[in-house]
Amino acid sequence: MSQVTRHSIVRGLVLYLALIAVAWCALFPILWAVSGSLKSEGEVSQPTLFPSHPQWSNYAEVFVLMPFWRMFFNTVLYAGCITAGQVFFCSLAGYAFARLPFRGREIVFVLYLGTLMVPLTVTVIPQFILMRVAGWTDTPWAMIVPGLFGTAFGTYLMRQFFRTLPDELEEAAILDGCSPWQVYWRILLPHAKPAVMVLAVLTWVNVWNDFLWPLLMLQRKSIATLTLGLVRMQGEYVSRWPVLMAASMLILLPLVIVYAVAQRAFVRGIAMSGFGG
Numbered sequence: 001m002s003q004v005t006r007h008s009i010v011r012g013l014v015l016y017l018a019l020i021a022v023a024w025c026a027l028f029p030i031l032w033a034v035s036g037s038l039k040s041e042g043e044v045s046q047p048t049l050f051p052s053h054p055q056w057s058n059y060a061e062v063f064v065l066m067p068f069w070r071m072f073f074n075t076v077l078y079a080g081c082i083t084a085g086q087v088f089f090c091s092l093a094g095y096a097f098a099r100l101p102f103r104g105r106e107i108v109f110v111l112y113l114g115t116l117m118v119p120l121t122v123t124v125i126p127q128f129i130l131m132r133v134a135g136w137t138d139t140p141w142a143m144i145v146p147g148l149f150g151t152a153f154g155t156y157l158m159r160q161f162f163r164t165l166p167d168e169l170e171e172a173a174i175l176d177g178c179s180p181w182q183v184y185w186r187i188l189l190p191h192a193k194p195a196v197m198v199l200a201v202l203t204w205v206n207v208w209n210d211f212l213w214p215l216l217m218l219q220r221k222s223i224a225t226l227t228l229g230l231v232r233m234q235g236e237y238v239s240r241w242p243v244l245m246a247a248s249m250l251i252l253l254p255l256v257i258v259y260a261v262a263q264r265a266f267v268r269g270i271a272m273s274g275f276g277g
Helices: 003-037 057-065 068-099 105-117 120-134 140-147 152-164 167-175 180-191 193-209 212-217 226-236 241-272
Strands: none
Touching: 003 241, 057 068, 057 241, 068 105, 068 140, 068 152, 068 180, 068 193, 068 226, 068 241, 105 152, 120 140, 120 212, 140 212, 152 193, 167 180, 180 193, 193 226, 193 241, 212 226, 226 241
């Protein structure tokens, strides 16, 4: 065996060991939460990964202690509306910045992209005041409208993807008499499905996991989200750690399903959008 081959084998082993270590650090808290959700209250504090007698009743008790299905419906409604809005408006803005020539296009895009540098906490208070002036506090509108019209990251993602599409598609459509809207809607957007999938998954996960904005906007349990319900449940049942962990796993499960279904398109969109290295 040559020295070059040995170095390649050693380098591969070191790389895989490092990846396994990183994966273990990322997955261990989830495994611990799954284990804790099946333990009894006396066993949850013990440093054992597997419960001696799995307590599946912890999952059933979640539905007793919190209106899970109502909060699940609310979260799906908010996430679905915001995801649809951001996919539409970000793709529309991305098409304009990538394909439509107008004066000051690059300057406007750079300024818009610069909003990514603004921390979320800076805009929370102005948004809260706007929602209060509009009379939308403690209503579903406060959850849907502020995130409906796109983000700088989503616009940048769609712009980068539209720039990778061949110009011949647009030129052929224009020769056939298509307007800019028809070029966007009928020609380019169907070819941008990988980028749309990436944007949709990232937006869905972000809205699903959001806690700060629902905490500020919502007071009624009937319109609360799952994350807000979990925190309120923790305040009321602080000693019921197995039930709280079971609730966390139930909230996490839809995200795992979404990613499992959209995994191939998500990875393909990341690669084709220029974010995969």
